[in-house]
Amino acid sequence: MKRLMQLGVPVGIVFIVVMLVVPLPAILLDLLIAMNITGALLILLTAMFISKPLDFAAFPAVILVMTLFRLALNVSATRLVLLDGYAGKVIDTFGHFVVGGSLIVGIIVFAILLVIQFVVITNGAGRVAEVGARFTLDAMPGKQMAIDADLNSGLIDEDQARKRRLEVHAEADFYGAMDGASKFVKGDAIAAIVITLVNLIGGFGVGVGQKKMGFGDAVSTYSLLSIGDGLVSQIPALLLSVATGLIVTRAVGDQDMGSDILRQLTARRTPLRVAGFAGLALCLIPGLPKIPFIVAGGLMLLASTRIEEEDEQASPEDEAHAALPSPDSPEVLAAEIQVDPLGLELSADIIDLVDPSAGGDLLERVKALRRKVAGDIGIVVPPVRTRDNLDLPLRTYAIKLFGIEVARGESPAGTVLAIGDFLGSLPGEPTREPVFGLDAKWIPAELRNQAELSGATVVDRASVITTHLAEVVTTHAARLLGREDVKLLTDVVKRSHPVVVDELTPAQLTLGEVQRVLQTLLDENVSVRDLVRIYEALSLRAATSKDTDALVEASRTALGPAIVAPYVTDSTVHVISLEPQLEQQMLEDLRPTEAGAVIAMDPDLGQSVLLQLSSMLTEAENQNLRPVLVCSPPLRPAVRRLVRPSLHQLPVLSYSELIGADQVRSVGVVSAAFVAPSGMAVTS
Structure with missing residues (x-):
């Protein structure tokens, strides 16, 4: 069946091309004309029963195939009319019975159908398709931004975003194709006029000139058949034009077009009542027939009473709407006041950066x-x-x-x-x-x-x-790491190392305490990718102390090689160290605070330390070196707090973290000597 569906359309198109050059018997032409009319009716009904235009995305291609098929039928019918004076029972019936055998009536009916199709339906559908294509293309950047914004905010996942992007592109392609397909319909109407005129003139000429018929016989034999051929081709063309108009004017809905129209026309009681009473009032005009207007007005009033009964029961849509929270409800207000953790805003003239169509x-x-x-x-x-x-x-x-x-x-x-x-x-x-x-x-x-x-x-x-x-x-990064993020990362670790997590939290540390440790590591530019090593170190250290600095130092020791790796050049790490006397004095000046241990040292000595560090850091950078400051593990957190305000780019490591370097080279030693305000060198 699948193979048949793949070959059906290609074989049909080849057959249409053959029809243009190979004569067909009248009985086969009758069958093809019947298929043309019923096929056009099928297309019209399909256009009415879809809920959105993209459900019939193949419609532009169908228009082209059906137009070519109809023109091939015109060529075959013209060949039979001019050669044999007979083109099958269908065309003969339309030429004699439908228009009563009158050439004038046939021409008038044909002209009216042509005006309806060409002037009214095709022109309107073409204009709607053109505007729809333009608006759809103009709206693409905004739709793309909306999809990406929903994706970035977490409202949809990657698969949903990909599906919505495909729908946006498919919609633009569809309306662009419909803009071109409407030209086929318009060209088909023009071709029908030309073909019918050629058939009328050619048939009359063949009858009178070649077969020596009388004027009346030539009209009866050839001209009526030409009109019949025009009518036969105009009916499916009209159906296809109506289907085109329905497709391009179709708004997206949840149901088919017929259901939407009836539901919306009968959704309000008042319009039906006014229309019903207006129909009854027309009976008062002298000379107008009473029964048709009484029937029409009565049906409107009857429908209005039915609507009144249904209004007593709330529709599912109304119930769903009533179930939605009020715009002033706490839930809605809470959702509106939520702040995005990370946002990127662009001025109006650089929106092209997020527009895929603009690159x-x-x-x-x-x-x-x-x-x-x-x-x-x-x-x-x-x-x-x-x-x-x-x-x-x-x-x-x-x-x-x-x-x-x-x-x-x-x-x-x-x-x-x-x-x-x-x-x-x-x-x-x-x-x-x-x-x-x-x-x-x-x-x-x-x-x-x-x-x-x-x-x-x-x-x-x-x-x-x-x-x-x-x-x-x-x-x-430390500010962006929330409690929920820590829970997510912990759950990921638990899948592969459940024992590590079970020992740590909540038995020894809460998620909040783990979060504080991870935030401190991130604040010091330490990656927390190796959560297994971090959690193992925290579990061991938390058994004796829950002090944040102690927990951080335990984690850093476990991550030693990874911490020092970014500062290793040619297997060597360049360090700035503290003079032993200065380091001992700093240890004696350590004071615990709520934010962690700090060094309560002499202000002048502290200023001297910072000046020496700044000078050594600048000299090392001029030599394309990236030095680190090293000290003992108990002192490292306090030294980090000391140097961070003025030298935030200077990493502070402990001696235990240098195990990842093959060689350690000193680029300077900070001494306890400092310059007093008077310029005199003083030793503490």
Whole structure:
């Protein structure tokens, strides 16, 4: 059966082409004409019983095939009429019985059908198809953004988003095809006029000129058959035109067209009553027949009484609507005031970045970014809600965290970002790269190759935004890790290592305490991908202490090789260390607080330590080195809190975390000597 369906249409089209050149017997022509009429009726009924236009997506192709089939029938009928003066019983009946054997009546009926099809239905359907195609294409970017926004916010999954995208593209393709298919219908109507005129003139000429018939005999034999042929072809053409109009004017509904029309016409009692009384009132006009208007008005009033009875019972739609919460209900208000953890807003002129039809792939890159960040730091980044913001200045984007803007940048349309030291020869607008603060320039996209040849690094607009977003996510990863995220990650670990999780939570630590440890690790740029090692270390340490700093240090020790790995260059890690005397003094100055241990040291000594660290860090960076500050494990959290406000880019590691490096090379030692305000060197 499947094979037959695959071959049916191709074989039918080949047969149609054969019909154009090979004569057909009259009995076969009768059969094909009957199939043409019933096929057109089937198409019309199918168009009425679908709930949305895409349910009949093959309709444009069907129009083309049926139009070609009808024209092939016209050619075959014309050949039989002119050669034999007979083209089967169907055409003969339409030529003699349907129009009463009158050529004038036949021409008038044919002309009326033609006007109905060509002037009214086809013209209107063509205009609706053209406007529908234009509006559908214009609405595609907005629909795509809505789908991606729902996906990013978690309202739909990947499969649902893919299905909705396919529906959007299918809808655009359908209305575009319908715009072209309506031209076939219009051309078919024009061809019917030309073919009928040619048949009338040719038949009269053959009868009078070749077969020496009288004028009346020629009209009776040939001209009436030509009109019959025109009527036979015009009826299925009219049905197909009506089907085209129904398809392009069909709004999406839950039921077929007939059910929708009857339900909507009879949904209100008042219109039916007014129409019924108006029909009865027309009986008062002298000369009008009373019975037809009484019957019509009575039916309207009877229908209105039926509607009144049904109004007493609430419809399923009304019940469903009543079941919906009120717009002022606490549930709806609570849903509206929820804040998106991560948001990306674009100004109106850079929406093209998220429009696939314009080549925009920002949303796809954001999805890829979520996967990359999850692989790098080990957390599930919340969906990024992307939307437009008319309040933003032109060419601007803003990154928001929990509804608060944390970063902003520019992405001018038609440009790329060139980064480098020698950009003076390139036209464009100077700026700074938003993540690393490097000198850069927005240059026209056409100059990309020229900029690359000059040694500059060229980055497209979407990559600039994605990189900026990645930096924000990495910097604020601790804030983005919520309690639900910890529960999700813990459940994932439990599937493969149930014993580890069962020992840790809730027996020893609550999810909140685990969350605090993971947030601290993320805050110190430590990936939490290896949750199994972290949970094992926490389980061992929690047996003796639940202090957050102690738990963090235990986790860091377990992750030692992974922590030091980013700072290893050629199997060597470059370190800045503390003088033993200074380190001992810091240990003596440790003071516990609610936020963790801090070093209550002399302010001048603290300032000297920070100045020495800053100088050593700058010198090392000038040598293309990436040093780390090392100290004893008990002191590390407090030292981190000391240096973070002014030297946040300086990693602080403990000696136990250096086991992942083959070699350790010192680039400086911080001493306890500091410079007093008077300039005198003082030793503590």
